Amino acid sequence: AQRVTQPEKLLSVFKGAPVELKCNYSYSGSPELFWYVQYSRQRLQLLLRHISRESIKGFTADLNKGETSFHLKKPFAQEEDSAMYYCALFTGGFKTIFGAGTRLFVKA
Amino acid sequence: GAVVSQHPSWVICKSGTSVKIECRSLDFQATTMFWYRQFPKQSLMLMATSNEGSKATYEQGVEKDKFLINHASLTLSTLTVTSAHPEDSSFYICSAPVSYSYEQYFGPGTRLTVT
Secondary structure: OOEEEOOOOEEEEEOOOOEEEOOEEEOOOOOEEEEEEEOOOOOOEEEEEOOOOOOEOOEEEOOEOOOOEOOEEEOOOOHHHOEEEEEEEEEEOOEEEEOOOEEEEEEO | OOOEEEEOOEEEEOOOOOEEEEEEEOOOOOOEEEEEEEOOOOOEEEEEEEEOOOOOEEOOOOOOOOEEEEEEEOOEEEEEEOOOOHHHOEEEEEEEEOOOOOOEEEOOOEEEEEO
């Protein structure tokens, strides 16, 4: 079965603390994974994709095929990082399935 | 980057009426578009895949006669909620993939309130 699991609905950290948003997937093929972010009152937008191995706004995510994980990390959280984060799996035919999302709240 | 627009951004309608939501790709062509439904503080639920020039593909549990999808051109897909009920009140979002990428570009969403 194709599935994306984000176990945490809410993650609250202090500014400057490290943050890790967990994502696990289930997919029989070679996965194409993404992290999307939705800031307050804004549309959903791409944060990063695993194939590009880039760092956006200080966030990185490494695909671990052994653990079927694609956790999102940032060493020092900022208040402006507060948002809803969705892990997503491309399943073919341009179709993408999303995890339930994790709301990150960065406290001052 | 690619831009997807939706119209209207919010709509209020009476129970039993129909309402149409438009999704447009502004600077690229989209043979495929997707319609999602998002409940408050919840994830996106894929409703259907809109295919230009052919019938939409609906996800399991989505009533195709209630949520009519038409993809009449390479830049426009419409979702019509027919005989709306209060439980249809939700945030409806469309997206379109860029052909050379697996990335989805999302519209800003349409908030539907059925009274």
